[in-house]
Amino acid sequence: MKSTSFTDLIKKSPFGPIQAHMNVSKKSVEELIVFIQSVINLNWDDATRSRKVISNLENQADTLKAETRALLTKSLFLAVPREDILDLIKLADELPNTVKDISGLMIGRKMEIPAQIAPSFLLFAKEAAAISDAAAEAVDHIDELFQFSFGGNAAIKMQDLIEKLDSLENKNDQSEITLRAELFSIEKDLPPVNVMFLYDIINKIGELSDRAEQVGHRISLIASR
Amino acid sequence: MEVIALYGPYLLFSGVVFGFFMAWGIGANDVANAMGTSVGAKALTLGQAIIVACIFEFAGAYLAGGEVTSTIRKGIIDPELLRDSPDLLVFGMMASLLAAGTWLLIASFKGWPVSTTHSIVGAIVGFAAVGISADAVSWSKVSSIVSSWVVSPLMAGTISFLIFRSVQNLILNTEHPFDNAKKYVPGYMFLVGFVLSMVTLLKGLKHIGLDLTFQESFLYSIVIGLVITFIGNFFLRKVENTYQTRDGVVFDGVEKVFAVLMVFTACAMAFAHGSNDVANAVGPLAAIASVIESGGEVASKSTMPWWILLVGGIGIVAGLAMLGYRVIETVGKNITELTPSRGFAAELAAATTVVLASGTGLPISTTHTLVGAVLGVGLARGLSAIDLGVVGRIVISWVVTLPVGAGLSILFFFALKGIFA
Numbered sequence: 097m098k099s100t101s102f103t104d105l106i107k108k109s110p111f112g113p114i115q116a117h118m119n120v121s122k123k124s125v126e127e128l129i130v131f132i133q134s135v136i137n138l139n140w141d142d143a144t145r146s147r148k149v150i151s152n153l154e155n156q157a158d159t160l161k162a163e164t165r166a167l168l169t170k171s172l173f174l175a176v177p178r179e180d181i182l183d184l185i186k187l188a189d190e191l192p193n194t195v196k197d198i199s200g201l202m203i204g205r206k207m208e209i210p211a212q213i214a215p216s217f218l219l220f221a222k223e224a225a226a227i228s229d230a231a232a233e234a235v236d237h238i239d240e241l242f243q244f245s246f247g248g249n250a251a252i253k254m255q256d257l258i259e260k261l262d263s264l265e266n267k268n269d270q271s272e273i274t275l276r277a278e279l280f281s282i283e284k285d286l287p288p289v290n291v292m293f294l295y296d297i298i299n300k301i302g303e304l305s306d307r308a309e310q311v312g313h314r315i316s317l318i319a320s321r
Numbered sequence: 322m323e324v325i326a327l328y329g330p331y332l333l334f335s336g337v338v339f340g341f342f343m344a345w346g347i348g349a350n351d352v353a354n355a356m357g358t359s360v361g362a363k364a365l366t367l368g369q370a371i372i373v374a375c376i377f378e379f380a381g382a383y384l385a386g387g388e389v390t391s392t393i394r395k396g397i398i399d400p401e402l403l404r405d406s407p408d409l410l411v412f413g414m415m416a417s418l419l420a421a422g423t424w425l426l427i428a429s430f431k432g433w434p435v436s437t438t439h440s441i442v443g444a445i446v447g448f449a450a451v452g453i454s455a456d457a458v459s460w461s462k463v464s465s466i467v468s469s470w471v472v473s474p475l476m477a478g479t480i481s482f483l484i485f486r487s488v489q490n491l492i493l494n495t496e497h498p499f500d501n502a503k504k505y506v507p508g509y510m511f512l513v514g515f516v517l518s519m520v521t522l523l524k525g526l527k528h529i530g531l532d533l534t535f536q537e538s539f540l541y542s543i544v545i546g547l548v549i550t551f552i553g554n555f556f557l558r559k560v561e562n563t564y565q566t567r568d569g570v571v572f573d574g575v576e577k578v579f580a581v582l583m584v585f586t587a588c589a590m591a592f593a594h595g596s597n598d599v600a601n602a603v604g605p606l607a608a609i610a611s612v613i614e615s616g617g618e619v620a621s622k623s624t625m626p627w628w629i630l631l632v633g634g635i636g637i638v639a640g641l642a643m644l645g646y647r648v649i650e651t652v653g654k655n656i657t658e659l660t661p662s663r664g665f666a667a668e669l670a671a672a673t674t675v676v677l678a679s680g681t682g683l684p685i686s687t688t689h690t691l692v693g694a695v696l697g698v699g700l701a702r703g704l705s706a707i708d709l710g711v712v713g714r715i716v717i718s719w720v721v722t723l724p725v726g727a728g729l730s731i732l733f734f735f736a737l738k739g740i741f742a
Contacts, residue, residue: 103652105696105707106695111705171713173708176705244493247495248496
């Protein structure tokens with residue numbers, strides 16, 4: 097018989113490490129902006145430093161993911177379906193992973209971003225960061241939602257956040273179209289392999305926004321049950 | 322007979338010592354579960370919790386502890402059958418106290434979630450069934466006690482579920498939770514005062530010279546409920562809405578309103594605990610005392626000497642003051658997830674269930690009732706994570722406690738019989 101007291105009945109909320117995880121993801125996406133800025137400026141020293149920060153953040157995120165999963169033992173009865181929480185952490189964990197991929201690819205190939213598309217490129221990435229910020233804000237509100245039993249004002253606030261997230265994502269889609277058009281117009285003057293990888297990076301940043309949006313939607317789903 | 326005449330005072334004295342020690346143990350360990358919730362929710366400081374516990378544990382034991390004590394004393398075994406051998410009753414009750422005390426000591430050493438109630442009931446049934454005869458046990462009473470152990474957590478769970486649902490609908494899920502909290506919380510305060518005094522008064526307070534009819538009890542209970550609401554309102558008025566954070570978790574001012582309410586449910590919890598659990602210590606003592614004081618007569622009709630409840634009350638308070646505060650602190654630290662809006666629902670449900678059981682003379686486990694109440698809040702999605710594995714371990718521990726308590730008391734019974742007879 098294991099040592100048991102009545103207090104063991106109530107377990108730590110799994111939301112805590114999820115929020116910490118999302119906070120790390122947010123930081124890593126923000127660092128990506130710093131990284132891209134350095135790449136645009138062709139400052140490879142700074143870029144390498146940023147890349148290290150991103151790599152560290154990704155490690156932290158992995159630890160927090162493991163922590164969350166460890167909290168979710170089978171014997172738990174949760175206010176929110178276990179699968180939803182596991183899905184949420186899986187989705188959220190793709191953010192720092194994608195950031196690490198992007199920075200790794202760019203630094204590995206010493207990719208240069210053509211000056212003609214640099215402003216659009218930076219804008220596109222910044223918008224992706226804004227989306228992940230909004231998603232992190234939504235994750236931060238789980239506590240409040242829970243405190244008010246998923247109803248009332250807290251639920252309305254969450255709906256507003258999700259709407260904001262959607263409109264940010266729409267804007268981001270438009271920026272992606274613009275950026276692609278700009279790259280298309282200059283692609284014949286660039287080495288084809290470089291262009292291929294630029295498109296790949298654009299795809300990956302687009303993915304980043306998508307994932308962040310999905311995190312937000314997963315939370316609204318959790319809230320609406 | 323000769324044994325009683327010869328060793329009467331010594332037996333009574335050791336009975337008082339054992340009973341006091343049991344009560345002390347209950348105060349040191351058990352009270353923590355009843356009070357820890359309020360400390361964890363930061364509704365009470367540790368010092369305040371000790372004071373509340375001392376006053377209300379004692380009040381509960383003295384005012385409402387009589388019914389359960391008389392069940393332990395003469396409900397489980399049929400005293401009529403022991404008319405010719407009062408010494409056996411004395412030895413048996415002594416053995417039961419020793420057995421339960423030993424088992425609780427081992428269990429708390431190992432950290433097992435063992436109930437005092439289950440230990441003592443198992444012990445009494447054990448010595449009576451094996452040491453005397455299976456007919457000496459009032460099996461119908463025992464089965465109603467055992468079924469109350471299943472029913473009480475279920476009942477507390479249902480009540481806490483309903484209370485928390487009402488909190489969700491009236492307060493939390495509304496546009497202005499803070500304003501609604503201020504509006505409806507006094508209603509819950511009234512409920513606390515009314516339910517507790519109603520059960521206590523109905524059951525009777527003849528021993529302090531208060532004999533009321535049903536209508537009188539009802540009226541007095543309403544008055545007490547209103548007085549409590551009035552006092553509560555006074556404190557509620559001071560609560561202002563703020564947006565505060567604790568351990569990184571955001572809390573609206575709503576929780577502060579519930580924290581005021583939780584002071585009252587904490588009192589109720591202490592009262593309920595005192596009314597039911599003190600009997601585990603003083604019930605056997607009462608049986609011993611009545612035999613010895615009457616000079617060896619097993620008098621089932623004689624009224625209970627009330628100084629015995631006093632021994633229990635003082636024992637609990639002593640245990641609480643000497644060791645209990647440390648356990649309360651530990652329990653409180655481990656239970657921070659239970660915020661006031663949740664904790665109050667669990668406490669009110671558990672206190673109501675326990676007081677009802679006390680009124681009907683059923684010895685139940687306060688801790689298990691509280692477990693049921695917490696589960697009820699969890700089922701209403703009031704707690705983010707509940708470990709159902711713990712429930713399984715608690716069930717196992719109470720199934721194990723019965724035969725162990727019985728076995729130990731049989732051992733002690735024959736040992737005592739061998740020494741004196």
